[in-house]
Amino acid sequence: xxxxxxxxxxxxxxxxxxxPGTGRPVATFSIAVNRAFVNKEGKREADFFNIVVWGKPGxxxxxxxxxxxxxxxxxxxxxRSYETQTGERRYIxxxxxxxVEFLESKGRSESASPAGNDFExxxxxxxxxxxxxxxxxxxxxxx
Amino acid sequence: xxxxxxxxxxxxxxxxxxxPGTGRPVATFSIAVNRAFVNKEGKREADFFNIVVWGKPGxxxxxxxxxxxxxxxxxxxxxRSYETQTGERRYIxxxxxxxVEFLESKGRSESASPAGNDFExxxxxxxxxxxxxxxxxxxxxxx
Amino acid sequence: xxxxxxxxxxxxxxxxxxxPGTGRPVATFSIAVNRAFVNKEGKREADFFNIVVWGKPGxxxxxxxxxxxxxxxxxxxxxRSYETQTGERRYIxxxxxxxVEFLESKGRSESASPAGNDFExxxxxxxxxxxxxxxxxxxxxxx
Amino acid sequence: xxxxxxxxxxxxxxxxxxxPGTGRPVATFSIAVNRAFVNKEGKREADFFNIVVWGKPGxxxxxxxxxxxxxxxxxxxxxRSYETQTGERRYIxxxxxxxVEFLESKGRSESASPAGNDFExxxxxxxxxxxxxxxxxxxxxxx
DNA sequence: TTTT
DNA sequence: TTTT
Numbered sequence: 001x002x003x004x005x006x007x008x009x010x011x012x013x014x015x016x017x018x019x020p021g022t023g024r025p026v027a028t029f030s031i032a033v034n035r036a037f038v039n040k041e042g043k044r045e046a047d048f049f050n051i052v053v054w055g056k057p058g059x060x061x062x063x064x065x066x067x068x069x070x071x072x073x074x075x076x077x078x079x080r081s082y083e084t085q086t087g088e089r090r091y092i093x094x095x096x097x098x099x100v101e102f103l104e105s106k107g108r109s110e111s112a113s114p115a116g117n118d119f120e121x122x123x124x125x126x127x128x129x130x131x132x133x134x135x136x137x138x139x140x141x142x143x
Numbered sequence: 144x145x146x147x148x149x150x151x152x153x154x155x156x157x158x159x160x161x162x163p164g165t166g167r168p169v170a171t172f173s174i175a176v177n178r179a180f181v182n183k184e185g186k187r188e189a190d191f192f193n194i195v196v197w198g199k200p201g202x203x204x205x206x207x208x209x210x211x212x213x214x215x216x217x218x219x220x221x222x223r224s225y226e227t228q229t230g231e232r233r234y235i236x237x238x239x240x241x242x243v244e245f246l247e248s249k250g251r252s253e254s255a256s257p258a259g260n261d262f263e264x265x266x267x268x269x270x271x272x273x274x275x276x277x278x279x280x281x282x283x284x285x286x
Numbered sequence: 287x288x289x290x291x292x293x294x295x296x297x298x299x300x301x302x303x304x305x306p307g308t309g310r311p312v313a314t315f316s317i318a319v320n321r322a323f324v325n326k327e328g329k330r331e332a333d334f335f336n337i338v339v340w341g342k343p344g345x346x347x348x349x350x351x352x353x354x355x356x357x358x359x360x361x362x363x364x365x366r367s368y369e370t371q372t373g374e375r376r377y378i379x380x381x382x383x384x385x386v387e388f389l390e391s392k393g394r395s396e397s398a399s400p401a402g403n404d405f406e407x408x409x410x411x412x413x414x415x416x417x418x419x420x421x422x423x424x425x426x427x428x429x
Numbered sequence: 430x431x432x433x434x435x436x437x438x439x440x441x442x443x444x445x446x447x448x449p450g451t452g453r454p455v456a457t458f459s460i461a462v463n464r465a466f467v468n469k470e471g472k473r474e475a476d477f478f479n480i481v482v483w484g485k486p487g488x489x490x491x492x493x494x495x496x497x498x499x500x501x502x503x504x505x506x507x508x509r510s511y512e513t514q515t516g517e518r519r520y521i522x523x524x525x526x527x528x529v530e531f532l533e534s535k536g537r538s539e540s541a542s543p544a545g546n547d548f549e550x551x552x553x554x555x556x557x558x559x560x561x562x563x564x565x566x567x568x569x570x571x572x
Numbered sequence: 573t574t575t576t
Numbered sequence: 577t578t579t580t
Binding site: 002005006035036047048093 | 432464465476478506
């Protein structure tokens with residue numbers, strides 16, 4: 001069992017890529033999660049996590065999220081290692097999300113929200129579940 | 144966001160049903176989850192939860208789990224209400240699982256394990272995730 | 287193991303009580319948690335959960351939260367049963383929270399926020415952890 | 430909000446240290462968590478996580494856990510960075526646990542269990558919660 | 573009994 | 577209604 005829930009804000013706009021060959025979409029972004037406690041100096045620190053979202057939900061993240069937005073994310077923590085040019089093994093930790101929820105409507109943002117955005121009509125918090133995940137009715141998700 | 148993780152033991156063998164019309168499988172069982180703390184009398188109490196597992200993973204639960212087995216379960220808590228014969232509204236809480244892992248090999252059990260069972264070959268803890276995860280069609284819940 | 291995380295909005299203002307004898311504070315409130323999926327009719331349903339917060343964090347909830355506020359809650363699901371006047375056993379499910387975070391500053395609220403409120407100075411999301419909970423002293427980590 | 434639950438097996442015996450100055454105990458160990466899914470080659474991979482447990486629960490882990498034991502862990506993911514001798518910044522991810530439960534009695538283990546161990550008398554799964562953590566006094570719940 |  |  002490996003289950004994580006995080007609530008935090010995007011540190012940048014998401015990036016969207018498509019896997020060569022399969023064309024499978026994958027979005028990546030990073031969120032800042034404030035710690036529950038202030039440290040000795042009385043300051044609230046944050047941890048930063050790399051989030052990976054596969055498939056249609058990844059595309060939704062790329063389309064509707066941007067730097068600063070508050071989200072909740074559920075997924076699994078995964079470790080990957082890779083080799084550096086100098087032959088060292090380096091480890092990186094990612095959250096592979098199976099659920100991302102947008103906790104603020106774009107309307108709240110200072111930046112104007114795009115016209116004709118159906119998403120604006122739905123109430124918050126709004127859920128986006130992982131493909132393969134069977135939605136209640138995958139095809140009536142309107143965004 | 145609504146995410147729960149429980150670890151506990153089945154209080155009975157699972158029950159498997161098929162939704163009339165769609166034929167969709169759904170398993171139900173109950174687990175006992177020991178509390179983290181002993182109470183004032185020094186006894187460890189337990190909470191009991193009803194688990195619902197849709198689709199193929201539900202069938203796997205019905206085939207490989209039995210009373211007493213230790214499992215971990217991830218899912219969402221859901222409330223349903225129904226009307227009693229006397230017209231009262233009654234509330235019930237269920238865990239709709241999207242992941243069930245078997246934390247003991249059947250081999251540990253006293254009961255013989257079925258021959259030709261692929262499952263036996265995998266190491267523990269073993270995960271069964273929801274392929275084609277099926278959402279809830281609230282009103283075809285048969286129990 | 288019994289761990290739940292919920293994100294939702296208060297359906298009413300919290301209630302605060304003090305246990306007779308010990309004087310221990312306990313806050314209770316209910317939150318609405320939107321489901322990740324829309325149902326067959328295309329509507330987003332919600333589940334409603336009763337939250338219980340003991341101690342100083344309970345007092346903080348009572349002081350800083352109100353109907354409509356967005357919170358994240360971590361805790362354990364617990365079942366209690368009681369006897370009705372007619373002698374029936376009735377079951378109720380509660381979330382005993384060990385962490386409650388306020389996901390909106392009061393400033394966003396339409397209601398004026400109280401003057402001289404230290405809490406206002408902290409950034410969101412803000413964490414309130416269970417009394418006695420041990421914070422991390424980052425720099426005495428020895429490894 | 431930052432909450433993780435893992436179930437896995439210790440890859441080594443835990444290490445216990447005491448913070449110079451304060452004398453605060455801290456245990457560290459690593460667990461292997463099997464992935465829910467097999468990979469393309471049909472093999473079940475695992476992720477490895479470093480677990481940190483402060484205080485009395487850390488001492489309990491050091492006393493009662495050993496390589497190979499199955500545990501469930503709840504906590505927060507935290508990132509730390511440090512500087513290498515060559516002046517590079519390196520990042521490491523840890524799970525700071527606030528709850529560790531032993532999912533197997535020592536009795537099941539091949540290694541003899543220590544005599545006079547109260548812990549042996551309790552049933553599994555057994556909970557160890559964070560010091561200072563407040564237990565529930567069931568019968569002074571006023572609602 | 574319910575929030576946005 | 578409950579498991580170990």
